[in-house]
Amino acid sequence: MKSTNAIGQLAALQQSRRIFLGRASKGLGALALASLLQPTLLRASGQAASKGSSGDRWTGVVNPLHFPARAKRVIWLTMAGGPSHLETFDPKPQLGKLHGEPMPESFTKGKQVAQLQGQKLVCFGPQ
Template sequence: MVHDFWQMKRRTFLGSTAAGMGAAALGTLLNPHSAHAASESSGVVNPLHFPAKAKRVIFLVMAGGPSHLETFDYKPKLAELDGQPMPESFTAGQPIAQLQGRELKCLAPQHEFAKYGESGQQLSTVFPHIGSVADDLCVIRSLKTEQINHDPAHTFMN
């Protein structure tokens, strides 16, 4: 099949070459002999305050899954603000077109949280058996974004 590439539209060209460019980029990133891989830097900005022990990590991306506010990330302030209008400081300057004209109200977690393990990690009672391994979990609560909409925030995180 012969293609007349001079007549190909830009969108078609980019769509048909995206996978090839991605594979080439991945090959470069995975090449152990590349200049970046050979550098002495571990990529850590500041030295760790204790030696790393983890050998493996399971990174769960729950697109469409339960909210972190209902599972692993208890926010006492959110429970305190339940039913009240969302503070202006949260929404000022945010592109919330789909919510224009609506009164935005805070909603407390719909499930109870309890402290589990020696660490006292607060986890939702939705997953009662996860509490038995609470001290073996690493829950990262330090991510921050200026986005209040879920999709852009999810994209930035990954």
């Protein structure tokens, strides 16, 4: 019989992508909450911060950086069942041409599409 430690290690190796991303988002959320509740909690001590080039910021592993840092905030979205970035942000010139017209059957042929009863599907192009 395997020990509980070995079983835990085996389970950790078999986690799926969804579980990994869910746990990572919870960890990032916990860090954000901790920094909101006590802003000085995650900062370096005064002596370590004075070594850095930008005050109380951590210099990171790559020093000096290849490019100056521009990001001020991080937005982490975890949407179960939401549309992918390919469906939302990629340009779709064909939909722009068909904006407001009924959706061609060639777009939905062989696919299950949820729609309101008795209403035709309408194409919506970029706004």
